[in-house]
Amino acid sequence: MSEARIRCRIRVEGIVQGVGFRSFVYALARELGLAGLVSDDAGGVVIEVEGPMTAISRFERSVRRDAPPLAVISRVVVEPIPALGEQGFAIIASRGDERQASIPPDTATCADCLRELFDPIDRRYRYAFTGCANCGPRFTIAKDVPYQRAATTMAGFTMCAACEREYNDPADRRFHAEQNCCPTCGPKLRIVTADGETVQGDPIVAAARLIRAGRIVAIKGLGGYHLAADARDENAAITLRARKIREDKPFPVMVPDLATAEELCELDDTARRLLAGPRRPIVVAPLREGARIASAVAPDHRFLGLLLPYTPLHHLLAAELAAPFILTGGNASGEPMEHDDERVVKRLGEIADAFLLHDRPIHVRTEDSVVRACNGTVTPLRRSRGYAPQPLPLPVAPPRPVLGCGAELRNTFCLAKDGHAYLSHHIGDVRDLAALKTFREGIAHFGRLVDIVPRVIAYDLNPEFLTTKYARESQGVELVAVQHHHAHIASCLADNEEAGPAIGVAFDGLGYGPDGTIWGGEILVADLLGYRRVGHLLPVPMPGGQLAIREPWRMAAAYLDAAPGAPETTPLRERRASRWELVVRSARSGTNSPLTSSAGRLFDAVSALLGVREMINYDGQAAIELEQHADPTVRDDYPVRVLGGQPLLLDGPDLVRSVADDLNAGTETPVIAARFHNSLAKLVVEACERVRTATSIGTVALSGGVFQNQLLLDRLVPALQERGFRVLTHRRVPPNDGGISFGQAAIAAALDAARNGARR
Incomplete structure (x- = not known):
């Protein structure tokens, strides 16, 4: 039958x-x-x-x-x-409004399109905008929803008959691929000099010829402009640094294939998978000794950021060069990456010698994502192209739509509804009105794409943040103020799809404390509904306020002065003798010297004390270079002290005294740097054990920019696990301030659900 x-x-x-x-x-x-x-x-x-x-x-x-x-x-x-x-x-035709359906992230060129790209008999041979339903731009070309060609930046390109047939054939992989085009009907490449003169010939060949000759070429990509230079040419790398005003921060390097990546860096299976996967982030991995690359690409660094081609244009250029090349953001230091065709030649004309351009508009500036892959673990450092706007699950669904405004540095925002959080692409530093305009426009655009009009807005306690001012000026919404480090821990909890409670270790550069001090080395007992500060690093003054961040030697002076029994003389004090006493007096008097428990400032102090970095040129430089300087084979440590009471006090000055004693005893600085990392991990473990004894909580959540430090994680996570703790780290959202908005949204969602009933 x-x-x-x-x-x-x-x-x-x-x-x-x-x-x-x-x-x-x-x-x-x-x-x-x-x-x-x-x-x-x-x-x-x-x-x-x-x-x-x-x-x-x-x-x-x-x-x-x-x-x-x-x-x-x-x-x-x-x-x-x-x-x-x-x-x-x-x-059949779409049913109703599609605004709730998610737009995919931009995705690397698929294998089928690559075969066509390099097939001399294919009609898309060497066409830089080849794509299909399985790859290519989505988010950066989407202007509105529903996601149809008319609502993208491809609207101005009318498909030819051949492309139209593919687009309408359900059996074709280009069926309803909104970016579908070919050399006959799609965007075109051209290359011009900084003076605006068109360079004749194949634009890809011309760009490669210029890069091989040591020139700097600005390249229009998916989400903005990049600057490209030969990664093996010392003079080219030095010239790019000088023109871009980027003194020390490493440049990312694009390589044509995994084999070239293996020649430059030590890659494990996780790093290979990330490099070759569809998201194609920049992957930070250990640099091989003797790797053939200009020293100015990553000066004094043991790690390098690599990425593989992710657009047909990149594949063509990489194949033409057949060598690694710098591919860094197209901007001067401290400015956002350029993406506006009308501005770019004027803004980058003093940096680039030529411009590889195309005529497909970029609707959303989206920078490359960055992850760190080491020993099988992945730490996201910047979540942007390839990831946004893919939704993340929330532990608690809010009854009303929510917006998390994020922090001032490494800003992202986060919109949430119905148990899904839409974390934005990387916005950057929101410190001026131009950046605030980008932030406002981004929220409006993102809101249209995911059909969210927030009714609850969460923001940082710091009243000076422009993001905070944006929230407080919003009308007809409920406002939720969220302490910075509570947001960090909530971000880690939500990243692991948990609501808590947990012992939260929030270590970063700084965050506004409700007690009027600058927090940053915090032990919290926290869930999504609230927190208690149960421990922190012993506060020390920041002599000169913000100046102490740019001049880490000031923090070394403050820490040594706060440490009983610290040596009277150190090499650093001798180098800074002319201003040392003045800085110490400022710290003691409290004049322009706010107290801070910041773990970032503790790293700064040790970095300066060891002569690794006394002045910085970019955020976090002293701590990053201290980790780079440490000998990872060293496993011993210093005695550490957790002072009892409520809250517990982690004695950072005593740890700095041990570092100074070791330095004066003639111990090599890589050994001391490693012992410092080992000791800080031991200090955190002891504090967590005391909190567990008092609370019976056995889960630890690690968050904050300091936990981008792989050496610290490698020491701390196993030590906690050996003592029976369950350890939560970041997997999909950055531990730095790029994850703050996600934590704010998770807190606001949980509070709204507790007050008004959860929606599941």
Whole structure:
């Protein structure tokens, strides 16, 4: 007997629009002999399938298991409906408003498109804008929703007949690929000099020729302009540093393939997977000794940021050069990356010798994402291209839409609704009105794409942040003030899909404390609803206030002065003799010397004391170079002290005294730097054990910019686990201030749910 026919409606939610999902469903249904239809709607994709139960069961399993590479399925709901006796399967027009469905991130060129790109007989041979439903730009070209060509920056390019046929063929991988185009109908490349004169010939060949000759070329990419130079040419790297006003911060390097990446850095399987994966972030990995690369690319660094080509343009340029090349943000130091065609030649004309341009507009400036891969672990440092706007789950769904405004530095914002958080691309430092304008426009654009109008806005306690002022000026919303380090711990909890409680270790540069001091070395007992400060680093003065951040030697002076029994003389004091006493008097008097418990300032003090970095040129430089300087083979440490009371006090000055004693005894500085890291880890473990004894909490969450430090994590996480703690670290969201908005949104969501009832 033949099996009875049934019909089911299958709703698939997540990133399932603009990724070839409907053509995948169409092909699968036809393969299994099923009738029905598929359509987009407000929440994702709706499928109706009719046929034998066994075939429908196979269909459902395949939808969950074999979806297109860019699809991210968050939920599948299946319900039986009456059979209609249909025989065919169709893709039908979208049903209703699609604003709730997620737009996918920009994704690296797929293998199929790469084959076409380098196939001399293919009509897209060497075409720099080749793409399909499985790869290419999405977020950076989307102007509005629903995600259709008319609402993207491809609207000005009318498809030719051949592209139109592909676009309308459900069996073609370019079916409804909104960026579909070819050399006949799509965007075009050109190369011009800094004076605006067009360079004749193939633009890719011309750009490669200039880079090989030591010139600097500005390249228009997916989310903005980059500056490219030969990574093996010392003079080119030095010239780029001088013109960009970037004295020490390492440059990222693009390599043509994994083999070249292996020549430059030590890569584990995790790093290889990230480099070659569809997101294509910059991957920070250990630099090989003797790697053939200019020393000015990453001066005095043991790590290098690598990335593989992620657009056809990059693939063509990398193949033409067949060598590593610098690919850094197209901007002067401290400014946002350029993405406006009308401004770029004027803004970058004094940096670049030539401009590799194209005529597809960039709607959203989106910088490259950065991750650190070491010993099988991944720490996100900047979540942007390739990741945004993919939603993240929230531990508690808010009854009302939420906005987290983020911090001032490394700003992101976060919109949340119905259990999903949409963390923005990297905005940068919001310190002036131009940056605030970008922040405001970003929230408005993001809100349109994900159909969120916030009714609750969370912001940092610091009244001077422009993001805080933005929140307080907002009308008709509920405001939620969130302490900076509570947001850090909430970000880590939510990143692990937990609500707490946990012992939160929040170590960073600074955050506004409700007691009027500058926090940054905090031990909290926290969940998404609140926190208690149960411990912190012993506060010391910051002589000169903000000046102490730019001049870490001042923190060394303050720490030594705060440490009983510290040596009277050190090499640093001799080098800074002319101003040392003045700085110490300022610290003692409290004049322009606010107290801080900042772990970042503790790292600064030790870095300066060891002569690693006494003055900085970029944020966190002293701490980064201290980690680079440390000998990772050293495992011993100094005695540490946790002073009892409420809250516990972690004795940083005593640790600095030990460092100074070791230095004066003639111990090599890499050994001392390692002992400092080991000792700080031991100090945190002891504090956590005391908190566990008092609270019975056995979970520790680590967050804050200091936990970008892989050496500290390598020492601290195993030590906590050996003592029976469950340790939460960041996996998808940066531990630095780039994750603050996610933590703010998670807190605001939980508070709103507690007051008004959770929506699940």
